[in-house]
Amino acid sequence: MLLSLPALHLQTSEHHPFFQLPHGRLGPWCSPTGSPAPLSCETGCGEGSWILVCRLLVPTQVSLLSMEEDIDTRKINNSFLRDHSYATEADIISTVEFNHTGELLATGDKGGRVVIFQREQESKNQVHRRGEYNVYSTFQSHEPEFDYLKSLEIEEKINKIRWLPQQNAAYFLLSTNDKTVKLWKVSERDKRPEGYNLKDEEGRLRDPATITTLRVPVLRPMDLMVEATPRRVFANAHTYHINSISVNSDYETYMSADDLRINLWNFEITNQSFNIVDIKPANMEELTEVITAAEFHPHHCNTFVYSSSKGTIRLCDMRASALCDRHTKFFEEPEDPSNRSFFSEIISSISDVKFSHSGRYIMTRDYLTVKVWDLNMENRPIETYQVHDYLRSKLCSLYENDCIFDKFECVWNGSDSVIMTGSYNNFFRMFDRNTKRDVTLEASRENSKPRAILKPRKVCVGGKRRKDEISVDSLDFSKKILHTAWHPSENIIAVAATNNLYIFQDKVN
Amino acid sequence: MLSKGLKRKREEEEEKEPLAVDAWWLDPGHASVAQAPPAVASSSLFDLSVLKLHHSLQQSEPDLRHLVLVVNTLRRIQASMAPAAALPPVPSPPAAPSVADNLLASSDAALSASMASLLEDLSHIEGLSQAPQPLADEGPPGRSIGGAAPSLGALDLLGPATGCLLDDGLEGLFEDIDTSMYDNELWAPASEGLKPGPEDGPGKVEAPELDEAELDYLMDVLVGTQALERPPGPGR
Numbered sequence: 001m002l003l004s005l006p007a008l009h010l011q012t013s014e015h016h017p018f019f020q021l022p023h024g025r026l027g028p029w030c031s032p033t034g035s036p037a038p039l040s041c042e043t044g045c046g047e048g049s050w051i052l053v054c055r056l057l058v059p060t061q062v063s064l065l066s067m068e069e070d071i072d073t074r075k076i077n078n079s080f081l082r083d084h085s086y087a088t089e090a091d092i093i094s095t096v097e098f099n100h101t102g103e104l105l106a107t108g109d110k111g112g113r114v115v116i117f118q119r120e121q122e123s124k125n126q127v128h129r130r131g132e133y134n135v136y137s138t139f140q141s142h143e144p145e146f147d148y149l150k151s152l153e154i155e156e157k158i159n160k161i162r163w164l165p166q167q168n169a170a171y172f173l174l175s176t177n178d179k180t181v182k183l184w185k186v187s188e189r190d191k192r193p194e195g196y197n198l199k200d201e202e203g204r205l206r207d208p209a210t211i212t213t214l215r216v217p218v219l220r221p222m223d224l225m226v227e228a229t230p231r232r233v234f235a236n237a238h239t240y241h242i243n244s245i246s247v248n249s250d251y252e253t254y255m256s257a258d259d260l261r262i263n264l265w266n267f268e269i270t271n272q273s274f275n276i277v278d279i280k281p282a283n284m285e286e287l288t289e290v291i292t293a294a295e296f297h298p299h300h301c302n303t304f305v306y307s308s309s310k311g312t313i314r315l316c317d318m319r320a321s322a323l324c325d326r327h328t329k330f331f332e333e334p335e336d337p338s339n340r341s342f343f344s345e346i347i348s349s350i351s352d353v354k355f356s357h358s359g360r361y362i363m364t365r366d367y368l369t370v371k372v373w374d375l376n377m378e379n380r381p382i383e384t385y386q387v388h389d390y391l392r393s394k395l396c397s398l399y400e401n402d403c404i405f406d407k408f409e410c411v412w413n414g415s416d417s418v419i420m421t422g423s424y425n426n427f428f429r430m431f432d433r434n435t436k437r438d439v440t441l442e443a444s445r446e447n448s449k450p451r452a453i454l455k456p457r458k459v460c461v462g463g464k465r466r467k468d469e470i471s472v473d474s475l476d477f478s479k480k481i482l483h484t485a486w487h488p489s490e491n492i493i494a495v496a497a498t499n500n501l502y503i504f505q506d507k508v509n
Numbered sequence: 510m511l512s513k514g515l516k517r518k519r520e521e522e523e524e525k526e527p528l529a530v531d532a533w534w535l536d537p538g539h540a541s542v543a544q545a546p547p548a549v550a551s552s553s554l555f556d557l558s559v560l561k562l563h564h565s566l567q568q569s570e571p572d573l574r575h576l577v578l579v580v581n582t583l584r585r586i587q588a589s590m591a592p593a594a595a596l597p598p599v600p601s602p603p604a605a606p607s608v609a610d611n612l613l614a615s616s617d618a619a620l621s622a623s624m625a626s627l628l629e630d631l632s633h634i635e636g637l638s639q640a641p642q643p644l645a646d647e648g649p650p651g652r653s654i655g656g657a658a659p660s661l662g663a664l665d666l667l668g669p670a671t672g673c674l675l676d677d678g679l680e681g682l683f684e685d686i687d688t689s690m691y692d693n694e695l696w697a698p699a700s701e702g703l704k705p706g707p708e709d710g711p712g713k714v715e716a717p718e719l720d721e722a723e724l725d726y727l728m729d730v731l732v733g734t735q736a737l738e739r740p741p742g743p744g745r
Contacts, residue, residue, distance in 0.1 A: 152570045240573055259573040288581060290574045309574050342554060342585050346578045399582075400557060405575055 049507045050441060052448040053492070054132045056117065056501040091499035095483055098494065099163040099171065102487040105133055105494055106173060107501055108158025112142035114175055114228075116186060117501075131492060131505050137186055139228040142177040154179050160245050162254070172231070174254060178241040181256050183232035183267060192222040237263050237273045244294045250301040257294035257306060264318075276324050277306060277316065292407075293353045303328075305355070305362055311348030313364060313373065331362075331373050333380045343395045343404065351407035356416040357488075363419055365410040368392060370421050370431065385431045385438065388423045390461040390472045403477050414489045422481025425470065426497050427457060443481060443495045443502040453507060551590050558583040 090111030097106050105117040118136035145154040155178055164172040170187035195217040200206055240258035247254045255264050255276070262277035277294075281287055290309045297303035302318045314327035335344060347367035354363045361382075362373045368389060371381035387408075391398060398404040403424075410421040422428045423440070431438045440457045448454065460469035483496040491506030561579045565571045 150570075241570075287573075287577060290577050292574060309577055342582055342589075345581050345585070349574070349578060396554070402561075405578065 049453040050493075050504045051451050051453055051507045053503040053505045054450065055445065055448065056133065056135075056503070057499065093483060093496035093499060093501060094157050095159065095161050096485040096494050096496045096501065097161045097163060097173075098485050098487050099173075100165045100488060102489060102492065104136065104163070104171060105485070105501075105503075106161045106163065107494075107496065108141065108161050108175055109499070110155075110157040112140055112144070112156030112158060112177065114139055114141045114158060114161065114173075114184070116171075131503075133494075133503055137226040137228055139184070141175045141182060141184065141230075142180065145179070159242060162245050162247050164247055165251060167251075174245050174247065176242050176245050176256065179235065179238055181234040181242070181245060181254075181265070182230050183234075184228050185231045186226065186228045189225045189227060190221060190223075191219040193217045194220050232267065232270050234265055234270050234273065237265075243292060246294060246296045246304065248296045248301050249299055253301075255294060255296065255304065257291050259290040262291065262294055262304075262306060262324075274322070276318060276322070278323065278325060292350050295353055295355055298355050298357060298359045300359070305353055307350035307353040307364060309349040310345060311350055311366060313350065313353060313362065315375065329375070329378050331378045331381075333371070339392070341395060343399055346399070346404050347395065352409040354410060354412060356412050357414065358416055361416070363410050363412060365408050365421055367404060367406075367408075370410050370419055372419070372433070383433065385419070385429075387421055387429055388427075388459070390459055394472070398477075401477065403480075406480055406482065408480075408482050409484060411484055411486045413486045413491070420484055420486060420493065422484055422495070424477050424480050425475040426479040426481060427459075428481045428484060428495055441504075443497045443500070443504075444479075445500070448502070454504065551586055555583070555586045555590060558586060 088111075090109060090113075092110045093107050094110055095106075095108040098104070099106070103119050105119075107115050107117075109115070115135060116137045117133035120132045120134055141158060142156040144156045146152070147154055157177055158175050159178065160174075160176050162174045164174070166172075170185050173184050173186070175182055175184060194201075195215050197211060197214055197217075198206055198208070234256070238256065238258045238261070240260050242256050242258045244257040245254060246257075252268075253264055253266050255262055256273075257263075257277075260278065260280040261275055263273040264276045265273045277291070279289065279291060288310075292307050292309055294304060294306035297305075303315065304318070305313055305315045307313045311332065313331040315329035315331070316324035317328045318324060320326070320328060335348075350364045350366050352365040355361070356363065356372075360375060362375065364371050364373065364381075365387075368391060369387060370385045372383040372385075373381045395404060408422050410419060412419055417434055418430055418432050420428060420430045426442050426444045427440050428443060429438060429440050440459070441454045442448075442457050455468075458466075458469045459475070460466065460471050465471050479497065481495055481497055485494040487493065493504050495502045495504065558579055562576070562583060565576045565579060
């Protein structure tokens with residue numbers, strides 16, 4: 001179902017059309033160390049059926065309409081939604097992240113914008129609308145920059161967004177491009193002070209001589225406004241491209257990782273950061289390995305992991321030394337000699353690493369597989385899932401068209417029982433760790449009617465192709481699902497396919 | 510650069526040699542590495558990797574991960590190709606570290622300059638492996654030769670050209686005058702009296718790039734002769 005999106009004028013402070021405040025919103029905050037809430041739907045991915053809740057199209061950058069033209073904008077937006085060709089490269093979604101309660105869903109795109117969606121609240125009249133996400137706030141997080149010293153343009157593409165746990169009425173998130181991390185505060189304003197003494201209704205200063213009486217300003221309700229303001233800018237700490245950010249469980253620090261270094265920041269201090277990992281060799285000619293992803297342990301604020309382009313994961317303890325160049329644990333699976341090829345290293349390069357919610361396991365994604373590792377066992381993963389093994393014989397072609405360098409992400413569900421990752425042809429895969437069943441689904445306009453159950457897809461690798469199967473050679477490698485997110489406690493997933501954001505929900509019978 | 514993400518038609522894929530690459534590599538017990546078909550496949554993969562490296566370095570700020578992965582793959586391919594030719598042992602081991610040495614300059618700003626010399630080394634090694642007769646006496650790869658201005662023309666010659674050259678197999682390379690394409694660029698600054706241009710057929714395909722390389726050579730010669738011939742004039 002296509003949602004007509006309200007007009008979006010790209011300012012940090014945004015006027016939002018009437019939005020019903022969720023009931024009891026200023027209620028209990030997300031407990032920092034609480035265990036994830038039990039899943040609303042306990043069926044695994046194999047038994048459950050997934051339905052499309054909504055498809056959200058991030059509005060194109062060409063929209064220059066202001067807020068006053070709501071109705072016209074909706075018309076135009078609708079026509080944009082119908083015609084796919086209006087989407088520009090700047091709208092390609094580059095990161096997706098739920099916040100800690102799952103109420104908010106943030107996306108970042110190549111144009112440096114952040115769009116936050118909010119879950120529609122349950123209402124007795126429209127039960128079926130629960131689970132839909134509507135635009136809550138949009139702001140330009142990063143602008144293209146020019147590094148005058150190196151004569152280089154710095155891309156504004158948002159590489160990662162990470163939410164901070166909510167501690168008051170406002171929401172905070174970190175967003176980063178290749179060089180700069182920013183802390184954004186997203187807050188609501190629904191009251192406006194009226195009755196100033198020194199200012200008149202339009203805000204102009206009054207001549208004090210004309211004031212004869214004094215009054216107390218009062219707060220009057222106003223249309224809800226959601227505004228995003230940059231609270232901190234953490235810049236100039238990375239020579240290379242930032243690929244990861246991770247908020248520490250102490251909620252006071254976070255880390256940012258680039259190709260060769262990892263820095264530790266305090267949220268309050270922007271002009272200083274501590275370098276905790278540095279793998280840059282003295283001689284750049286000896287460089288053979290780069291950092292590809294990094295994450296803090298969800299509960300132990302002294303522990304973090306980082307993955308490398310050689311398929312290794314290192315776990316570090318910050319208590320051991322100030323510079324964590326020496327790892328505490330080293331996770332690497334020995335190479336399978338029967339699968340060796342020229343491309344062994346490239347396909348072993350880890351594109352994403354994620355701790356489980358429990359903190360006991362880490363999951364890594366390389367080009368063809370997803371692996372689950374037990375922190376207590378370093379010599380091999382405990383589980384390996386083949387994402388698209390049919391590509392193993394096509395590696396040379398994929399090397400030629402650079403697809404072999406695509407970086408797929410992976411996610412855990414709230415209870416760590418199911419893992420999900422993307423593939424090509426707008427396919428994404430889910431693996432149930434308990435039942436060992438897996439499913440391939442597709443996020444595409446043609447195949448998804450709202451509320452219709454997604455049909456599992458199958459790729460046929462050779463021989464006779466069945467009716468509903470798709471052959472390997474028909475796969476569209478330009479349609480890749482790199483970014484997905486799973487709601488922290490419910491079976492709701494967000495899947496980004498170029499400039500479309502699909503939200504699927506496990507159907508509750 | 511080949512376009513990303515294009516669906517390949519089935520026929521195109523079947524024509525491609527690279528499938529042979531995987532097959533060959535998968536069988537480590539394969540007796541002879543000097544046989545023509547595996548080396549051919551590796552060479553086109555080699556060229557592809559060099560092209561990718563070149564393209565990656567052309568970016569204003571190269572993606573370090575992409576660069577490192579391509580370079581490591583290139584090393585692997587090179588390692589597999591080196592035994593395929595009758596090389597004197599001396600050049601081969603220093604070849605790999607010299608490749609590595611040239612690999613990534615100490616300063617990022619000098620990256621392309623060092624990569625150019627790296628590429629010249631690679632093309633030199635290619636020349637060594639494919640035409641041991643004329644060049645085998647040269648000894649270790651002449652890094653000094655790379656002292657000329659970064660000649661990206663070398664890569665342009667190297668990349669597309671070798672794909673055409675290897676149709677006849679290894680034997681064709683030894684006899685084929687095509688190797689002059691490598692000589693032309695490599696030795697241009699250091700020696701004179703070279704064959705002015707490639708006499709080979711496939712080389713003509715590369716006309717635009719050759720012109721640039723020829724131009725460089727001509728410029729060097731002109732500058733050299735001008736310096737010699739200009740009489741000391743009044744003033745200046």
